[in-house]
Amino acid sequence: MKLLGTKTSPYARLTRIVLLEKGLENQVELIWTKTRNPDDPILAVHPSGRVPVLILDDGTTLEDTPVIVDYFDSLVSPARFAGSSDRVDWRYRDIEAKARAMMDGLSVWAREVIRPADEQSPTIIDHERLRAARLADYFETLTDAQELNGPLTMAPIYLFGSLDVERRLPAFDWRAGRPKLVAWHARVSELPSVKESAAPA
Ligand SMILES: N[C@@H](CCC(=O)N[C@@H](CS)C(=O)NCC(=O)O)C(=O)O
Structure with missing residues (x-):
């Protein structure tokens, strides 16, 4: 399998964290790419052109x-992400959705x-700056919540990825x-999968 990502994509970083959390690093080759190239041959099989994209050994793209997280999770039991009990924990799902909303908004701002x-x-x-600030205030009140602590799941991974956008968007001054x-x-920055998932300089 090949996992394509750019060095700056927070979404691609999240999939690399999950890859490491699932112990799949020896089965997946990481490919560093650039997006927004209309001549990229991958567009013939991956028309959206977005990253991350996983290319399976039979050529299927996901x-x-x-x-991609659910696919990795399906490969190694026990399910930590897709099939975990947090999928029907609506408070958890809402926290995860808010962390994802933060990342989506920050990506718009960074672009x-x-x-x-x-x-x-x-x-x-301005719209994205205010959204990000409101969400950072919300998460400031939630740092002790069990949903954001313990073994990594999607809510803390999305939150980490959102906060980490500061490296390419210094105006996002959440600290x-x-x-x-x-x-x-x-x-969270010191967790092994988080450290190892960082893109090379
Ligand atoms: N919903 C997608 C978002 C992926 C996304 O926005 N990727 C950006 C990089 S951070 C991208 O590929 N942009 C290039 C483009 O839009 O052509 C996901 O969760 O993976």
Whole structure:
């Protein structure tokens, strides 16, 4: 199997964390790619062109982080992600959805600021900046919740990935006034799968 990602994609990083959590690192080759290239031959079999995308040995492509996570989870028992009891825990699912919403919004913001200055929308940037700040405030109150601690599951993985977007988007200054989130992020950053999943410099 081949897992394609860019060095900056937070979604691709999440799938690498899950890959390591499931102990599948020897079965999956990591391919570092670049998106937005209309001449990329992969578009013939992967028309959306988004990463992460997993290419199975028979050539089948699987895209979208939750799909890839569920696929990895299906390969090694016990299910930690797709089939776990948290799928019917609605409080858990809501926390996960909020962490994913944070990452989706931050991705829009990060994409906006790399556009040429005269194409950037201050309205979009402001909307995403405010959304991210509200969600960071929400998570500051939730750092001790069992849903975000213990063995890694999708909610803490999405939250970590969201906070980590600060590395490419310094304007996302979530640390000021949020000491609990700073401590939570520092702890999760040291987990082996999180450290090992970082893209090479
Ligand atoms: N919902 C998708 C989002 C993936 C996504 O937005 N990937 C971005 C990189 S962070 C991408 O491939 N962008 C290139 C493009 O849109 O052409 C997931 O969960 O995997």
